[in-house]
Amino acid sequence: MEEVRVLVVFGTRPEAIKMAPLVKVLERTPGLRPVVCVTAQHREMLDQVLEVFGIKPDYDLDLMKPGQSLAELSVSVLTGLEKVIRSSGCQLVLVHGDTTTAFMGALAAYYSQIPIGHVEAGLRTYDKYAPYPEEMNREFIGRVADLHFAPTVQSGLQLAAENRIANVHVTGNTVIDSLQWTIQEKFNHPLLAKLDKSRKWIFMTMHRRENWGNPMKEVFEAVARIAAEREDVEFIYPVHPNPEIVKLAGEILGGKARIHLTEPLDVVATHNFMARCHFVLTDSGGIQEEAPSLGKPVLVLREKTERPEGVEAGTLRCIGTRTERVYREMAILLDDKEAYRMMSEASNPFGDGYASEHIVQIILEFFDL
Structure with a gap:
């Protein structure tokens, strides 16, 4: 043939x-x-x-x-x-x-x-x-x-x-395959100069259509509250270019201390910031697979996920978008060392x-x- x-x-x-x-x-x-x-x-x-x-x-x-x-x-x-x-x-x-x-x-x-x-x-x-x-x-x-x-x-x-x-x-x-191409031991990026390495970095993405509007607003309010209350935490949020998301993120998170709103990051920067963060806050699909492969707990900003293997393994937790719950779940991973250890050391089910x-x-x- x-x-x-x-x-x-x-x-x-x-x-x-x-x-x-x-x-x-x-x-x-x-x-x-x-x-x-x-x-x-x-x-x-x-x-x-x-x-x-x-x-x-x-x-x-x-x-x-x-x-x-x-x-x-x-x-x-x-x-x-x-x-x-x-x-x-x-x-x-x-x-x-x-x-x-x-x-x-x-x-x-x-x-x-x-x-x-x-x-x-x-x-x-x-x-x-x-x-x-x-x-x-x-x-x-x-x-x-x-x-x-x-x-x-x-x-x-x-x-x-x-x-x-x-x-x-x-x-x-195949997303696990891609990490072989992107993770760098000597990673460098302009944003690194703005971050304090002694703080816990939270890498965040949020863009899904079903979360536009009030769900996104509630999550942003939880993020703003954590950042205001905790000087040992910094957020890295590459904002999706959709105008509605840019506007809402700017209104609630823009100008806040220890919240870094950036342009969308390329795949190398995304993977390397995730590899160096404390945990991930996201409504993305792919990140639910990538972050566990890097040993990072994932708080999923959705009520349900099509990746239940991660939930069962303990690497993912679906937390929805309500302000109080998002705030509480982030606080647990920041304060409870055993809860953090169990998620970060859970077996990766994705290949x-x-x-x-x-x-x-x-x-x-x-x-x-």
Whole structure:
């Protein structure tokens, strides 16, 4: 069989972080040729990751537009990827996770009757609005995928429970692979000059659509209260560029002592600040996997997570967004050494750092290479 062309589709920064190690393994595997297509659902944050990993896309749809709706974005991605699939001559399309790019990439491949591989398959909350729209995106992809690359045993079992028994493979999570590229012993960044190394650093992210408005306001108020009461704590918060988030963060957290609002950080800075922080406060999905791999407790700003393995292992705790609870849970990790030890030393359930190699081996077997 001739060289198999594998179209790797992604568009957001989290997707790029998790697909980049897989692209690098595909590049060095005889018999497989990766063809990279980015939709640029995130533009600047995506480009930062591509630069770190030295990846130059074969196709760049550059679809990011200010204020576009999910429907507008979906149509653009679907029509753009239909043309890419046709012109690339690909024999397999790989999508990641649960973004609009992933959903439309899988749908475009299905319409073209091209096999689909779903990286990070099987994550579920079974609540179609939590997270929104990600939960339904990944369920839809699960209906059409031909290869399901589940990051954990539990996600694989969830697929089996949905009768996706054929071609479900537990591979680990590729985000663990990416840490091999990004963690630096001699890390340097301008923000380090503003931070006091004797204090406990709390690394924070918050951006999810379902948390816009009052949930975000309540979390910010808890953060402001902790910072005001405790001189031994500093917050590092790379603010998502969405104007609503920038405005609210500025109003509640801007100008406060020991709260550092920054532009979005590249993947190297993000991973290295997490590696040096005391704990992480986030509503992100990927960070729930990255931080435990670095031995950091994660307080998840959501009522439920599609990564229950982390909760069961003890590395994650879902705390919602109400001010009093967020404040109380942060205080516990700051004051209770045993509670902190139990979370920071809990076993990481998300893989061994070789997920990309496992996935590529499965692809070779799928094509009898």
